[in-house]
Amino acid sequence: MIDSSTSLLASQRHDIVRFAMGSPANEAVPIDLFREIASSRLGADSFTYGATEGEPELIDALVDYLSTTSEPTAHDRVVITAGGMQGLDLACKIFIDPGDLVVVESPTYTNGSATAASYGAELLEVPLDADGLVVDALPELVSAAGRTPKAIYVIPNFQNPSGTTLSAKRREMLVKLAHDWNCVIIDDDPYGLLRFSGEDVPGFQCISPLDPLIFSVRTFSKILAPGLRVGWVDVDPEIRQYVINAKQAMDTCTNVPAQQLVAEFIKRGYLSTHLERIRFVYSERKSAMKHSLMRSLGSRITITDPEGGFFLWLTLKGDDAAISSTALFEIALAEGVAFIPGAALSPSGRFDDSLRLCFAASTPSRIQTGVERLTRSLDLARRAPYPGGAERHGSLT
Ligand code: PMP
Numbered sequence: 001m002i003d004s005s006t007s008l009l010a011s012q013r014h015d016i017v018r019f020a021m022g023s024p025a026n027e028a029v030p031i032d033l034f035r036e037i038a039s040s041r042l043g044a045d046s047f048t049y050g051a052t053e054g055e056p057e058l059i060d061a062l063v064d065y066l067s068t069t070s071e072p073t074a075h076d077r078v079v080i081t082a083g084g085m086q087g088l089d090l091a092c093k094i095f096i097d098p099g100d101l102v103v104v105e106s107p108t109y110t111n112g113s114a115t116a117a118s119y120g121a122e123l124l125e126v127p128l129d130a131d132g133l134v135v136d137a138l139p140e141l142v143s144a145a146g147r148t149p150k151a152i153y154v155i156p157n158f159q160n161p162s163g164t165t166l167s168a169k170r171r172e173m174l175v176k177l178a179h180d181w182n183c184v185i186i187d188d189d190p191y192g193l194l195r196f197s198g199e200d201v202p203g204f205q206c207i208s209p210l211d212p213l214i215f216s217v218r219t220f221s222k223i224l225a226p227g228l229r230v231g232w233v234d235v236d237p238e239i240r241q242y243v244i245n246a247k248q249a250m251d252t253c254t255n256v257p258a259q260q261l262v263a264e265f266i267k268r269g270y271l272s273t274h275l276e277r278i279r280f281v282y283s284e285r286k287s288a289m290k291h292s293l294m295r296s297l298g299s300r301i302t303i304t305d306p307e308g309g310f311f312l313w314l315t316l317k318g319d320d321a322a323i324s325s326t327a328l329f330e331i332a333l334a335e336g337v338a339f340i341p342g343a344a345l346s347p348s349g350r351f352d353d354s355l356r357l358c359f360a361a362s363t364p365s366r367i368q369t370g371v372e373r374l375t376r377s378l379d380l381a382r383r384a385p386y387p388g389g390a391e392r393h394g395s396l397t
Contacts, residue, residue, distance in 0.1 A: 008333065016333065016337065016338050017337045017338070017362055017370030018358075018361055019338060019358050020339050020356075021358060022160060022311065022358050022360075023226055023358075023360075024221075024225065024310075025285075025360055025361050028281055028360075029225045033274075034261055037261055041260055041261070042257055042260060046257045046260055048256070049252060049253055050253040050256040052244050052247050052252060053247075054078065054079060054080025054254060054259060055080065057263040058260070058262055058266075060075070060263075061263045061266035061267050062078060062232060062266065063075055063078065069193070070202065070203065070206060071192070071206060071234075073234045076237045076240065077235055077236070078233070078240075079232065080230065080231070080259060081219075081230075081233055081247065082229045082231070082254050082255070083219050083221055083226070083231045084218065085111065086247070086251075087188075087218070087219070087232070088111075088153075088186065088217055089115050089250075090233065091184070091215045092115050092116050092118070092119045092186075093119065093246050094243065095151050096116055098120025099122065100120070100121050100150035101121070101142075101145055101147055101148070102121040102122070103123075103124050103126055103142070103149045103152040103154075104125055104126070104153045104347065105132075105154060106346055107128070107161050107162060107313075107345035107351050108125075108161075108346065109188070110345055110347065112153055112155075112188055113347050114347075116151065121150070123347045124141060124142070124145055125346060125348060126141055128164055130304070132154075132156065132159060132164045132165055132167060133170065135173045135177070138174075148182075148183060149183045150183055151183055151184045151185075151186050152177075152184070152185050152186065153186045153188065154166065154185060154187060154188070155190075155191075156171065156201070156203070156204070157189050157191050157195070158191040158195075158310070160190075160191070160309070160310070160311055161340065161342075161356035162304055162313040163305075164304055164306070164313075165198075165308075166201070168202055171201065171202065171203075171204060172207055174204075175207055175213075178213050179213065184214070185213060185215065186215050187216045187217065189203070189218060190219045190221060190223075190231075191309035191310065192308075193223050193275055194222060194309050195279070195307055195308035196279045196283035196307065196308050197283065198308075204216065210236070212236035212238065215235050215239065216234040216235065217233055218233070218234065219231030222310065223274075224274070228255075229254070229255060230254060230258050282309075282359070285359040285362065285364060285367060286306060286359050288359070288364035288367045288368065289312060289359040290305060290312070292367055292368050292371035295371075296372065296375040297371075297374075297375055297378070300316065301314050301315065301316055301320070302315045303315075310358050310359065310360040311356055311358055311359070312357050312359060313355075313356060313357075314356075314357055315342075315351075315353055316353045316378075321353045323353070323381045325343070325351075325352055325353065325355045326341045326344075327381065327384075329341050331380050332374060335376050335380070336373045339357050339374070340356040341355060342354030342355060342356065
């Protein structure tokens with residue numbers, strides 16, 4: 001569904017404000033620095049096979065960089081992957097057998113839940129609130145499911161799509177439940193380094209150090225550039241060997257020139273400065289989106305108020321709650337604004353009254369334009385004879 005929305009979006013030729021894709025802003029990608037590094041670093045050793053676990057220079061640089069953050073790691077825990085998606089795929093390949101129960105947040109990043117489903121998992125959707133996954137609700141839902149989960153898939157910081165952050169207390173409770181059930185926590189955190197306000201919440205690796213049940217998936221896609229396809233997993237050293245074996249059979253090694261670019265970017269000290277700059281940019285954009293939405297649609301919607309990351313989550317209320325965001329998508333596209341309809345972000349198609357909006361990729365003035373177009377689209381949808389017209393626009397699902 002994310003794919004069908006984005007391919008429909010790609011085929012459009014008119015001006016569209018793009019709140020749909022979770023990509024960094026073009027101007028937030030450090031292209032000049034990449035060019036500079038590529039011309040001096042890439043050479044004969046860039047174009048042969050690399051080590052399956054990753055280029056040693058990248059692992060060294062990454063471990064050094066992470067030692068300056070709240071989530072330090074060690075060389076024998078890291079495997080470089082082809083983005084976060086490969087990390088998720090490896091976790092599911094190693095831990096999930098057909099018929100296993102996997103807990104997912106509701107709403108969730110459906111490419112992540114779909115990966116679990118592709119290994120035969122049965123998904124248990126558990127609600128979120130302003131403090132992230134409602135961990136309290138888990139024991140009852142799990143008991144109703146009749147068996148304990150094999151994995152809990154969670155996006156703890158500035159969750160995709162809701163923008164919410166899992167509270168410290170809930171993280172601790174989740175670790176305890178994972179131990180009771182002997183199930184793995186797939187800790188998918190692409191956005192944690194993009195906090196622009198509030199206080200850091202301790203990560204799972206910090207709450208439960210050296211815990212073999214925590215499988216952490218990270219990526220450079222949001223903090224540097226998604227086209228690099230470079231990410232990493234941070235796992236128990238014994239699990240790491242399974243990851244390396246599985247990755248070897250998948251793609252032998254991650255793209256070597258891309259790893260060298262990232263390694264050099266970190267070694268030259270560019271990453272911290274870059275992160276500071278983009279946190280500031282995204283903070284301004286989040287505020288611009290929040291204020292534009294509240295000005296234009298304040299009484300008709302509720303929105304989340306993320307302290308980092310890329311997304312906020314909008315839920316229609318009152319009479320507007322009857323509008324299908326799936327149907328709204330096509331109206332909005334014609335009006336020149338794109339978003340991801342809520343139903344695309346739940347394996348069972350919940351949240352047809354909600355929208356995921358990416359504030360990261362548009363400037364504040366474009367955000368203002370996009371919100372005006374969204375407001376017009378909602379007005380049109382209210383007047384349309386088929387406000388709940390999801391079936392009419394079935395090509396989207
Ligand atoms: N997990 C989450 C929560 C994401 O938002 C994304 C990217 N949208 C990914 C994983 C995949 O990351 P990558 O592009 O590095 O494969």
